[in-house]
Amino acid sequence: MTETKLEFPYSRTLGPVVGAFLAGLREGKLYGIRGADGRVLTPPLEYDPETGESLGTDMVPVGPGGTVVAWTWVEHPAPKHPLSRPFSFALVKPDGADTPMVAPVDAGSIEKMSTGMKVRPRFKPEPHGLITDLEAWEPV
């Protein structure tokens, strides 16, 4: 048996769209961006997913609350998962956004989960400039 560590360490400059979103997380704020069809896309994308056109850099504040639009339950979290106790991976649509984001929901048990449930974000006390600065969404 040989153990191999599979990691490719990078430092990245994030640019004005992804960078603005992750900088917002440091301050406990969520942003989207307006797509070519007027939808507010969260998390914000640099290019429209349908047309490929550049979407500029105008951020649209969204949240802070959100709604669970689809979810699964992780009874046995793995080491690379964001939470170490049972949790939900979900699509959460922040208030004011038209698209949901993949995120963990820390509900404690599967019985607390349902499609359409209202959630609020919990941010890490010490941010690292990563998507995981939004530690989890919690039931309201």
Added chain:
Amino acid sequence: MPAAKSTRGDIAIVGYAQTPSLRDANPSEVQLLVPTVTAAIEMAGIGRREIGFTCAGSCDYLTGGPFAFVSNLEAAGAWPPISESHVEADGAWAMYEAWMRLQEGDIDIALAFGSGKSSPSNPAEVWAQQLDPYYLAPLGVDPVSLAGIQARALLDSGKATEEDFARAVVNSRRNAASNPNAQLRDADASVEALMAQPYFRAPLRKHDCPPISDGAVAVVMARGDRARELCARPAWIRGMDHRIEAHQPGVRDLTSSPSTALAARKAGYDGGPLDVVELCGTFSPQELILLDALGLSLDGDTKVNPSGGALAGNPIMAVGLVRIAEAAARIIDGSANRALAHATGGPLLQQNLVCLLEGE
């Protein structure tokens, strides 16, 4: 260079071979490939030096080393030098490249193969690395969790029930019972027994997910009269096309697969009768989504996944080309005259390839 003639629709599969799908194969990836490629070449009845182009599909991330794919070329016999290429994708995309190369008209025979060993690594961690590095990869969101989200979306949409998921699995297990290459076989599988199983990643049960598999597959294609010389009943490739959707799961309707529908149309599928469809739905809800995109169902006249499909064996980077080889096998043995095969890549059916095959 000889004058090229239009050959689209005049290229056929004349040989194929695959390893069994195994949970933990002892041989290395290239050791899986060597006998498989040799068997496909022998079935076609050609000499190695007749192959004008070779293309391979595999994933260095699975092996855990950069340029790991180079050693797989041992299986093609790359000395004296041959004309070859590699795609970091399922072997079905390698076949697509080789099919495109044949259409240039100056070579008559091409070889494509795909291979992968998932057993040495933790696939759940490896495949999280194929995701967007800013918004998804740091979450460690694995394929099973993503498929669980998709399954919930499908249930909530009213398009399918958990019993429908189980029916897709029953179809897979029962069909796989007569496929010696399948990994998970059960002639007595029943919806009742499956529904009694606990959730694995709710609403998915373990059987709704693919097994972890090692395996390899190879396909030999030939053009025009050369194909007729080599094979009594070649599997003619009437069309092949692949289409891609947006990467972020949140911006797509996860309960449908418009890229599959479009690829099928572009491959020449007109909705007419099909004897066989081989789908690369690696989770049972995805099989239902793919059937819906093609206007098919488990209860129709088209035989769905007679091999058992990806739920019965999932050698990543080979599993899509296995679907094409299985469909071609049904044409070549005369049990089908029109067959459609599908391969997929990326998270949640992001990219889809469709190949339409016919007998003469």
